Amino acid sequence: MTDLTKLTAVEIAGLVASGETSAVEVTQAHLDRIAAVDGRVNAFLHVDTEGALAAAREVDTRRAAGAELGPLAGVPVAVKDVLTTKGVPTTVGSKILEGWRPPYDSTIVQRLRAAGTVMLGKTNMDEFAMGSSTEYSAYGPSRNPWDTDRIPGGSGGGSAAALAAYEAPLAIGSDTGGSIRQPGAVTGTVGAKPTYGGTSRYGLVAFSSSLDTPGPCARTVLDAALLHEAIGGHDPRDSTSIAAPVPDVVAAAKLGATGDLTGVRLGIVTEFGGEGAEPGVMAAFNEAVDTLTKLGAEIVEISCPNFGYALPAYYLIAPSECSSNLARFDGVRFGLRVGDDGNRSLEEVMSLTREAGFGPEVKRRIMIGTYALSSGYYDAYYGQAQKVRTLITRDFTAAFERVDALISPTTPFVAFPLGARTSDPYQMYLADLFTIPTNLYGGPGISVPCGLADGLPVGLQVMAPTMADDRMYRVAAALESAVGTLTPPVL
Amino acid sequence: MTTTLPAYDEVVARYEPVIGLETHVELGTNTKMWCGCPTDFGGEPNTRVCPVCLGLPGSLPVANKAAIEATIRIGLALNCSIAQWCRFARKNYFYPDMPKNFQISQYDEPLCFEGYLDVEVNGETVRIGIERVHLEEDTGKTLHVGGATGRIHGATESLVDYNRAGIPLVEIVTKPIPGTGALAPEVARAYVTELRDVLRSLGVSDVRMEEGSLRCDVNTSLNLPGAEWGTRTETKNVNSLRSVERAVRSEMLRQASVLDAGGRITQETRHFHEDTGDTTPGRSKETATDYRYFPEPDLVPIAPDPAWVAELKAALPELPRLHRRRLQEAWGLSDLDMQSVLNAGAVELIEATVAAGATPAAARKWWLGELSRRANETGVELADVGATPAQVAELQGLVDAGKLNDKLARTVLEGVVAGEGTPTEIMTNRNLEVVSDTGALTAAVDEAIAANPGIADKIRSGKVAAAGALVGAVMKTTRGQADAKTVRELILARLGA
Ligand SMILES: [Zn+2]
Numbered sequence: 001m002t003d004l005t006k007l008t009a010v011e012i013a014g015l016v017a018s019g020e021t022s023a024v025e026v027t028q029a030h031l032d033r034i035a036a037v038d039g040r041v042n043a044f045l046h047v048d049t050e051g052a053l054a055a056a057r058e059v060d061t062r063r064a065a066g067a068e069l070g071p072l073a074g075v076p077v078a079v080k081d082v083l084t085t086k087g088v089p090t091t092v093g094s095k096i097l098e099g100w101r102p103p104y105d106s107t108i109v110q111r112l113r114a115a116g117t118v119m120l121g122k123t124n125m126d127e128f129a130m131g132s133s134t135e136y137s138a139y140g141p142s143r144n145p146w147d148t149d150r151i152p153g154g155s156g157g158g159s160a161a162a163l164a165a166y167e168a169p170l171a172i173g174s175d176t177g178g179s180i181r182q183p184g185a186v187t188g189t190v191g192a193k194p195t196y197g198g199t200s201r202y203g204l205v206a207f208s209s210s211l212d213t214p215g216p217c218a219r220t221v222l223d224a225a226l227l228h229e230a231i232g233g234h235d236p237r238d239s240t241s242i243a244a245p246v247p248d249v250v251a252a253a254k255l256g257a258t259g260d261l262t263g264v265r266l267g268i269v270t271e272f273g274g275e276g277a278e279p280g281v282m283a284a285f286n287e288a289v290d291t292l293t294k295l296g297a298e299i300v301e302i303s304c305p306n307f308g309y310a311l312p313a314y315y316l317i318a319p320s321e322c323s324s325n326l327a328r329f330d331g332v333r334f335g336l337r338v339g340d341d342g343n344r345s346l347e348e349v350m351s352l353t354r355e356a357g358f359g360p361e362v363k364r365r366i367m368i369g370t371y372a373l374s375s376g377y378y379d380a381y382y383g384q385a386q387k388v389r390t391l392i393t394r395d396f397t398a399a400f401e402r403v404d405a406l407i408s409p410t411t412p413f414v415a416f417p418l419g420a421r422t423s424d425p426y427q428m429y430l431a432d433l434f435t436i437p438t439n440l441y442g443g444p445g446i447s448v449p450c451g452l453a454d455g456l457p458v459g460l461q462v463m464a465p466t467m468a469d470d471r472m473y474r475v476a477a478a479l480e481s482a483v484g485t486l487t488p489p490v491l
Numbered sequence: 492m493t494t495t496l497p498a499y500d501e502v503v504a505r506y507e508p509v510i511g512l513e514t515h516v517e518l519g520t521n522t523k524m525w526c527g528c529p530t531d532f533g534g535e536p537n538t539r540v541c542p543v544c545l546g547l548p549g550s551l552p553v554a555n556k557a558a559i560e561a562t563i564r565i566g567l568a569l570n571c572s573i574a575q576w577c578r579f580a581r582k583n584y585f586y587p588d589m590p591k592n593f594q595i596s597q598y599d600e601p602l603c604f605e606g607y608l609d610v611e612v613n614g615e616t617v618r619i620g621i622e623r624v625h626l627e628e629d630t631g632k633t634l635h636v637g638g639a640t641g642r643i644h645g646a647t648e649s650l651v652d653y654n655r656a657g658i659p660l661v662e663i664v665t666k667p668i669p670g671t672g673a674l675a676p677e678v679a680r681a682y683v684t685e686l687r688d689v690l691r692s693l694g695v696s697d698v699r700m701e702e703g704s705l706r707c708d709v710n711t712s713l714n715l716p717g718a719e720w721g722t723r724t725e726t727k728n729v730n731s732l733r734s735v736e737r738a739v740r741s742e743m744l745r746q747a748s749v750l751d752a753g754g755r756i757t758q759e760t761r762h763f764h765e766d767t768g769d770t771t772p773g774r775s776k777e778t779a780t781d782y783r784y785f786p787e788p789d790l791v792p793i794a795p796d797p798a799w800v801a802e803l804k805a806a807l808p809e810l811p812r813l814h815r816r817r818l819q820e821a822w823g824l825s826d827l828d829m830q831s832v833l834n835a836g837a838v839e840l841i842e843a844t845v846a847a848g849a850t851p852a853a854a855r856k857w858w859l860g861e862l863s864r865r866a867n868e869t870g871v872e873l874a875d876v877g878a879t880p881a882q883v884a885e886l887q888g889l890v891d892a893g894k895l896n897d898k899l900a901r902t903v904l905e906g907v908v909a910g911e912g913t914p915t916e917i918m919t920n921r922n923l924e925v926v927s928d929t930g931a932l933t934a935a936v937d938e939a940i941a942a943n944p945g946i947a948d949k950i951r952s953g954k955v956a957a958a959g960a961l962v963g964a965v966m967k968t969t970r971g972q973a974d975a976k977t978v979r980e981l982i983l984a985r986l987g988a
Binding site: 083084090092097100102103104106201202203204205206208209210236237238239240320321323324327328329330332333334342346347350370373374375378382 | 542546547548550551553554581583585587590591593647649651781783784785788789790791
């Protein structure tokens with residue numbers, strides 16, 4: 001009998017649609033897998049066994065009734081705990097929301113349900129999506145299935161680890177500075193950040209509103225494209241959502257899978273060269289560049305002079321927005337409340353709640369952001385960072401006049417050992433060095449496995465113009481067709 | 492703290508006031524600013540709420556187009572420029588009645604800016620500069636339970652009702668208004684009155700100060716003639732037109748007494764107390780909150796199409812001041828008469844009464860006379876006195892038809908105010924119609940002549956003026972229901988005079 005957990009989403013959907021297996025069987029197989037390995041991986045913060053089986057039964061019932069099923073019907077999906085799920089705990093990896101059961105579904109989750117996917121549960125993440133290793137989760141780190149002493153990336157390490165550990169064939173992440181792509185790279189999976197506004201943020205617990213982008217995670221490019229198609233598109237409840245159809249990412253992934261990139265021009269960013277990336281990562285990347293050339297792509301070097309300012313600009317904009325977004329966590333209406341003994345003032349209860357509920361990285365960013373927005377400093381920090389953002393956007397626009405897409409290593413280093421970078425925040429921030437410019441620009445980016453370095457996965461990032469998400473899927477699928485998917489060691 | 496306040500005349504002789512007004516108007520849109528929750532007043536606490544207006548994690552605002560339209564119309568009516576492109580901004584501060592602990596407002600990019608409103612004070616036109624008109628969201632309401640004062644200090648529990656949270660709120664800020672001298676309190680009142688009338692004519696709000704849909708903060712400062720403007724205070728909780736005037740006056744007196752004693756004015760928020768007419772200090776602005784404004788990233792910029800703005804401008808209703816001028820002409824009133832109509836708050840009532848068929852003179856007579864008197868006696872606004880323009884017009888119709896005389900009409904009006912029904916119903920039910928049957932009247936006249944032979948003789952001898960006594964007697968026997976003129980004619984005819 002086939003191990004249902006080793007199949008792609010496309011394969012599972014095919015078997016369910018043909019009746020060779022049922023959605024319930026598929027779901028049960030994944031729930032069993034989670035029960036067997038998640039003690040070692042800690043990908044899930046909450047497994048919704050009942051809800052998953054109910055959703056699976058519904059798919060089976062509909063199939064039995066002859067209803068037409070969508071391309072992902074019956075496929076299990078793990079959802080990053082940053083998205084609200086009606087009646088299902090949503091913690092954002094923080095103690096401050098422990099026990100909170102939202103009264104509403106995020107748009108992404110609604111669309112997942114509408115597509116007939118089966119939500120297995122909620123995955124671990126750095127608290128409020130702030131981090132690159134899941135070590136800032138209030139519920140303990142997730143572990144990389146390639147080596148459980150190493151990090152699975154972050155903030156969406158739980159979703160990536162769940163894929164690599166075969167606990168789920170599909171997962172949802174959110175990418176503010178690389179939180180989908182970097183975990184994808186270090187776990188040997190595929191992670192795509194759509195164009196900002198291409199996927200709805202309604203129900204995504206905000207970290208940095210102008211950067212947060214939910215997106216698909218999968219083990220193959222085509223699976224990611226199918227998931228992207230299912231969750232993407234305009235949402236009237238998100239004012240920043242783009243009122244245009246989702247680019248045809250599925251067709252692009254299929255086109256790319258033919259392995260032909262003739263006529264495609266790809267740019268390598270000069271400023272990313274050599275700086276900060278580990279030799280093993282650069283070696284794997286350079287090998288992938290050769291592969292892309294062999295597939296017919298034309299490679300050019302392109303200077304994006306302002307990319308060097310992306311990291312500092314990001315660490316002003318994101319904390320500024322977060323300092324405001326996280327103000328609502330005060331113990332008044334939901335979540336944790338500390339010190340309400342009838343004697344303390346409202347201010348004291350709010351302070352004690354926030355003191356107890358937020359972890360150190362969240363507090364650090366709230367303080368940085370509060371400072372950056374304060375009167376007298378605004379222009380020098382937040383205002384200046386917004387100008388840098390404009391310059392970075394210009395770099396991208398100029399680059400895309402010459403090339404179809406940009407490529408780079410996704411992250412400068414392979415999965416690092418747990419604890420290796422927690423003592424120095426800047427070392428942690430460097431993990432997003434290559435992914436952050438895309439967020440500041442608002443365009444799409446995807447990480448696709450391109451090889452191994454010291455036995456650990458390396459990801460290649462493809463960056464495309466806004467609303468040209470299809471281009472990156474084509475390039476990623478072409479590379480995947482040549483490199484193949486990476487298979488982690490058996491847990 | 493009780494200090495003897497200087498006399499107002501002395502204060503304005505020595506100091507020059509500068510005032511400024513910030514007015515908040517709750518818009519009468521059907522739904523809230525960022526969500527689809529209804530805005531109706533008076534629901535059970537926390538029944539008009541959803542994830543968006545509760546600020547639940549993950550929720551996002553979507554701007555209400557009707558509110559943007561209403562704000563632009565207000566701006567146009569106040570002669571403002573309309574921004575071609577502007578953004579909402581977050582105003583960050585912690586307070587439990589603010590679900591997100593920030594208010595979505597506008598900061599340095601208001602939707603409307605640089606306008607003016609002309610108001611009339613003592614027959615003179617004063618042009619009040621409008622600095623900005625911007626759109627924001629209202630907060631919830633906090634109720635402090637268990638304390639003696641209803642304030643947060645000493646309360647054992649604080650309850651929050653979020654029904655009001657997210658209702659669209661327009662803030663209208665004047666430029667500083669110098670040079671009004673002793674008239675400063677009246678100018679403040681005239682401005683708020685005129686603004687209220689403009690907002691009402693636009694139909695954008697029910698502008699009820701007592702329900703808080705129109706709220707006013709008054710800035711006041713004093714300076715010596717020729718000197719720089721003084722430190723200003725901001726008086727909140729000013730909840731009626733009368734209070735606007737009293738608050739400015741009271742704050743002028745208080746500041747003068749501080750300055751006279753060699754003190755300095757603290758820049759602070761003060762609270763106005765309706766009962767005493769005093770202001771007391773609120774939080775000091777010298778340790779001002781840093782609101783850390785920044786552009787709201789969850790909303791897209793507003794860029795009103797100029798053609799749409801032009802359409803809105805063309806469709807503005809006639810503004811109250813022009814409307815009043817037209818009415819004054821149509822009603823043939825002197826400036827003084829018009830002023831008394833305005834002071835009584837009777838313009839719209841008279842207009843409606845005329846529209847229902849009464850002459851302007853008759854309508855004015857009822858509203859400024861009997862009904863104003865009753866409103867004053869019972870302490871209600873004229874509009875709430877209990878009679879409608881249609882009823883007043885109907886009443887006058889009965890008078891014109893000779894069915895009621897003036898005295899009977901007053902009696903019927905009392906019944907209307909008491910809610911007994913329409914004028915015709917009351918006249919019929921209470922049997923108040925004028926006796927016009929001359930047979931019955933003749934009998935009453937004969938009876939009166941027979942009962943007063945001495946007076947009758949005087950009349951016969953040509954002393955026609957004596958007829959009044961007989962008319963009185965007839966009116967008495969007919970319980971006032973006869974037409975006095977007819978009675979008089981009958982008496983004279985009967986006595987051959
Ligand atoms: Zn609502």
